[in-house]
Amino acid sequence: MSQEEKFDSAKDKVAGKAKEVEGKATGDKTREAQGKAQGVLGKAKDKLSDAKDAVKGAVDDLKDKVDKKDKE
Template identity: 80%
Template sequence: MSVEEKFDSAKDQVVGKAKEVEGKVTGDKAREAEGKAQGVRGKVKDAVADVKDAVKNAVDDFKEDSKKDSNQ
C-alpha cells in the first residue's frame, strides 16, 4: 500500500469519526450517518489496497517460480 493510499484511507476514517461524533453530539442523524459511511469508506480503501498488494505479491511469486522452472 502506497503512502498516499494509507493517508487517504486514514483521512477518511478520522474525518468520518469526527463527523459521526459531531452528529451524535448535535443530534444530527444525517451527519452521524455521513460520518459512519465515510469511516467505512476508509476501511474499505484499506481492504482494497491489501488485496491489491496480495495479488501483486502472488503474481510476483508466480513470475519468480516460472523463471526458476524455465532455467532448470
C-alpha cells in the same frame, strides 16, 4: 500499501469519525450517518489495498517460479 493510500484511507476514517461525533453531539442523524459511511469507506480502502498487495505478491511469486522453471 503506498503512503498515499495509507494517508487517503486514514483521512477518510478520521474525517468520518469527526462527522459521526459531530452528528451525535448535535443530534443530526444525517451527519452521523455520513460520518459512519465515510469511516466505512476508509476501512474498505484499507482492505482493497491489502488485497491488491496480496495479489501483487502472488503474481510476483508466480513470475519467480516461471522464471526459475525456464532456467532449468
